Amino acid sequence: xxxxxxxxPAAGLGTRFLPASKASPKEMATVVDKPSIQYVVEEAVRAxxxxxxxxxxRGKAAIEDHFDRAFELEATLRAKGKDDLLALxxxxxxxxxxxxxRQPEPLGLGHAVGMARQHVGGEPFAVLLxxxxxxxxxxxxxxxIGAAERHQAHVVATMRVRGEQLSAYGVAAVDPxxxxxxxxxxxxxxEKPDPDQAPSDLAVIGRYVLQPAVFxxxxxxxxxxxxxxxxxxALKAGLGACPVLALAFDGTRYDTGDKADYxxxxxxxxxxxxxxxxxxxxxxxxxxxxxxxxEDRG
Numbered sequence: 001x002x003x004x005x006x007x008x009p010a011a012g013l014g015t016r017f018l019p020a021s022k023a024s025p026k027e028m029a030t031v032v033d034k035p036s037i038q039y040v041v042e043e044a045v046r047a048x049x050x051x052x053x054x055x056x057x058r059g060k061a062a063i064e065d066h067f068d069r070a071f072e073l074e075a076t077l078r079a080k081g082k083d084d085l086l087a088l089x090x091x092x093x094x095x096x097x098x099x100x101x102r103q104p105e106p107l108g109l110g111h112a113v114g115m116a117r118q119h120v121g122g123e124p125f126a127v128l129l130x131x132x133x134x135x136x137x138x139x140x141x142x143x144x145i146g147a148a149e150r151h152q153a154h155v156v157a158t159m160r161v162r163g164e165q166l167s168a169y170g171v172a173a174v175d176p177x178x179x180x181x182x183x184x185x186x187x188x189x190x191e192k193p194d195p196d197q198a199p200s201d202l203a204v205i206g207r208y209v210l211q212p213a214v215f216x217x218x219x220x221x222x223x224x225x226x227x228x229x230x231x232x233x234a235l236k237a238g239l240g241a242c243p244v245l246a247l248a249f250d251g252t253r254y255d256t257g258d259k260a261d262y263x264x265x266x267x268x269x270x271x272x273x274x275x276x277x278x279x280x281x282x283x284x285x286x287x288x289x290x291x292x293x294x295e296d297r298g
Contacts, residue, residue, distance in 0.1 A: 003145045003209055004051055005119070006044040006126040009112035010037060011057030011103040016257050025060045027130045029256065032270050035066060036256045037130045041095055047141040049126060050096040053119045055112045057103050067098040108228025113210075114218040122212045124148055127231075129206025133265055135252030140207055144247055147183055148209035153243040154235060156186070157207035160248065166195045169203035170232045172246045179245060186244040189232050202246055204232070205253060213242045 014026030021029075027037035037054075044052055056063055070089060077086040099119060103112050113127055126141060134140050140157055148155045158172055170191045174184035190199055208231075217238035221229050235244050254265035267284070271277050 001123050001149075003124045003126060003148060004049060005123060006041075006049040006052045006128055007055065007113060007116045007120065008037065008040055008044075008052060008128050008130055009055045009103075009109055010060060010063060010130050011055050011106055011112055013106055014257075017259070023059070025062055026257065027060075028062050028066065029262065031133070031256065031262070031266050032273065032276070036133060037063060038066070038092065038095075039133050039136075040128050040130050041067070041098070043134055043136075043141055044126065044128060045096050046136075047126070047145060049141075051099075052096045053099045053101060053116050055103050055115050056100050057106060060102075064100050067093060067095070069093045106228075108223070108226075108230050110218045110221055110229035110231040110234045113231055114215060114229070117215045120212065120215075124209060124211050127206075127208040127210060131255055131257035132206035133254040133256055134207070138249075138251040140247075140249050140251060141209075143249075144207060144209040147180070147245060147247055148211070151179070151243070151245060152211065153245050154211055154214060154238075155183075155209045155245045155247055156235070157205050157249050158202040158246045159205050159250065159253065160201045161203040162201055164195055166198045166201065166203060167192050169205075171198045171200060172202040172204060173199035174202060174246050182248045184246045184248070186239070186246050188239075189236050189244075191230070191232055202248060204246075205249070207249075211242050213238060217241070 010025065010027045012026070014021030017026045017029065028035040031039065041052055054063060074086060074089060077089065101115050101119065103115050116125070126145065128141070144155045144157060156172070161169060170189050171193055172186050173188035173190065174186050178184050184202070188199065189204070193199070214234060217234040218229060221234040221237055223229050224233070255261040256265055270280050
């Protein structure tokens with residue numbers, strides 16, 4: 001079956017971005033001039049998925065409002081003749097068919113994905129974690145979809161990570177021979193291993209295409225010590241019923257849940273913009289030169 005739907009789990013508490021995320025969803029953090037979750041929805045649409053389910057939670061109403069129509073705002077912009085801004089506002093609500101379902105408690109990524117069962121039905125679907133922004137020029141999601149449709153398997157995105165950074169990821173143990181170039185059959189998945197005990201350098205990142213069999217695996221998966229149902233545990237438990245493939249990705253990715261990477265995303269995306277790039281690049285050049293000279297920027 002064709003992949004037609006995307007699921008975006010966005011019910012997390014965003015503790016890495018406190019205090020900013022105390023009253024405002026971390027997914028609404030602005031990267032240049034758009035909330036980070038809008039980049040993720042746009043990525044799904046570029047890959048041909050125009051049916052998007054966002055799994056929200058308490059305090060996440062701003063996400064729903066962002067993708068909804070804003071009639072009062074539109075009327076004000078129309079009355080003032082601000083047609084360019086009106087087009088921007090309408091573009092957001094017209095991106096895709098955006099649906100929401102509420103996760104009553106933050107009970108883990110696996111539980112959040114399980115909340116999508118009724119909406120997804122018996123179809124394969126994509127999962128996009130909103131902390132991960134993938135470069136607009138990349139075809140990662142389309143490549144995952146293609147692999148899942150060819151092999152009728154779960155397909156997870158991975159990146160090659162070395163050293164101490166491996167301990168921050170789930171790491172895939174894979175067969176040495178690829179199924180296709182850059183695509184490997186997964187034998188196991190080790191969560192946050194010690195770097196010297198990691199089974200490979202393929203770290204799982206926040207893009208998946210899953211077959212509907214994953215829902216039964218999630219339902220059978222016991223909560224971990226923190227009381228959370230993890231998607232990695234569900235995938236491991238279901239390896240016998242549905243194969244899992246790991247796609248190695250080497251393109252542009254930002255982890256906007258990490259403060260340093262969030263700043264890097266903002267700077268690099270701003271520099272790439274035709275309207276902002278030239279002036280901002282000139283500022284950065286002057287700023288870096290002043291730092292090299294030891295000047296006090298305060």
